[in-house]
Amino acid sequence: MSRVALVTGASRGIGAAIAAALAEAGNRVAVGYASNREPAEKLAADIGGLAVAIEVTDPVSIEAAFTHIESTWGKVEVLVNNAGVTDDGLALRMGAEQWRHVLATNLDGAFNVTTRALTGMVRSRYGRIVNVGSVAGLTGSAGQVNYAAAKSGLVGLTRSLARELGSRHVTCNVVAPGPIATDMTAALSEERQTQLAAQVPLGRMGTPEEVAAVVAFLCSDQAAYVTGAVIPVDGGLGMGH
Numbered sequence: 623m624s625r626v627a628l629v630t631g632a633s634r635g636i637g638a639a640i641a642a643a644l645a646e647a648g649n650r651v652a653v654g655y656a657s658n659r660e661p662a663e664k665l666a667a668d669i670g671g672l673a674v675a676i677e678v679t680d681p682v683s684i685e686a687a688f689t690h691i692e693s694t695w696g697k698v699e700v701l702v703n704n705a706g707v708t709d710d711g712l713a714l715r716m717g718a719e720q721w722r723h724v725l726a727t728n729l730d731g732a733f734n735v736t737t738r739a740l741t742g743m744v745r746s747r748y749g750r751i752v753n754v755g756s757v758a759g760l761t762g763s764a765g766q767v768n769y770a771a772a773k774s775g776l777v778g779l780t781r782s783l784a785r786e787l788g789s790r791h792v793t794c795n796v797v798a799p800g801p802i803a804t805d806m807t808a809a810l811s812e813e814r815q816t817q818l819a820a821q822v823p824l825g826r827m828g829t830p831e832e833v834a835a836v837v838a839f840l841c842s843d844q845a846a847y848v849t850g851a852v853i854p855v856d857g858g859l860g861m862g863h
């Protein structure tokens with residue numbers, strides 16, 4: 623069934639792959655971007671979607687994005703909170719701004735966009751919400767107290783929403799990727815990337831498409847009985863957590 627979907631942070635990386643997979647599955651996809659408009663517009667043109675500026679920390683931008691989507695296609699029925707950033711450093715040296723910036727985007731951002739989408743979903747008695755977490759939110763990660771706390775917070779947010787919204791047929795799940803080859807991991811030193819891949823039982827980084835396939839399933843009508851789940855796509859890295 624053709625649903626109206628919004629993916630935040632879909633200008634590149636995992637978000638772009640998710641937008642493409644949702645379009646492939648027959649959805650009308652709003653390709654959210656913060657600063658990289660051109661690649662978002664190109665992707666939207668390729669998949670018959672709509673490029674939409676959505677800065678997840680800014681309520682005004684969120685409202686404008688939803689108004690744009692609703693006036694074009696109607697209510698958002700499928701939401702993927704994928705926008706995320708890292709700003710790594712040891713806790714001993716982490717300033718309040720470095721902490722707040724990462725929490726604001728990864729956790730507050732998901733809350734801001736989700737609450738805007740919820741009214742429509744509850745009224746329609748249908749919704750799919752997928753939050754892109756991280757294995758770091760389950761296992762912890764040295765040098766990432768801010769990021770791991772934000773991603774862990776997404777699990778609590780997701781499971782609480784799943785309980786609140788079950789009776790309205792709105793599902794809410796987390797996909798928790800391990801190291802995936804995108805700009806985010808390309809920013810790490812080659813040595814760190816090799817180290818990370820070596821810790822993964824499958825012995826390599828994952829691809830954005832491998833994450834997108836799982837997200838697309840959770841966003842489908844077929845996933846109606848899956849809610850409050852945390853699904854790892856991590857090559858086995860977080861096994862047992």
Ligand SMILES: NC(=O)c1ccc[n+]([C@@H]2O[C@H](COP(=O)([O-])OP(=O)(O)OC[C@H]3O[C@@H](n4cnc5c(N)ncnc54)[C@H](OP(=O)(O)O)[C@@H]3O)[C@@H](O)[C@H]2O)c1
Pocket residue numbers: 630631632633634635636637655656657658659676677678679703704705706707727731754755756757798799800801802803804805806807
């Ligand atoms: N790569 C990994 O190894 C990995 C592992 C686990 C989890 N994840 C999670 O997967 C998600 C995507 O990661 P990625 O590797 O694809 O990252 P990426 O290549 O760095 O892309 C990040 C995306 O988020 C958007 N974004 C950043 N800040 C934003 C904001 N304030 N408002 C709206 N959009 C914003 C960017 O938009 P613009 O380009 O327009 O600025 C971009 O589209 C993130 O939540 C990340 O934490 C990634």
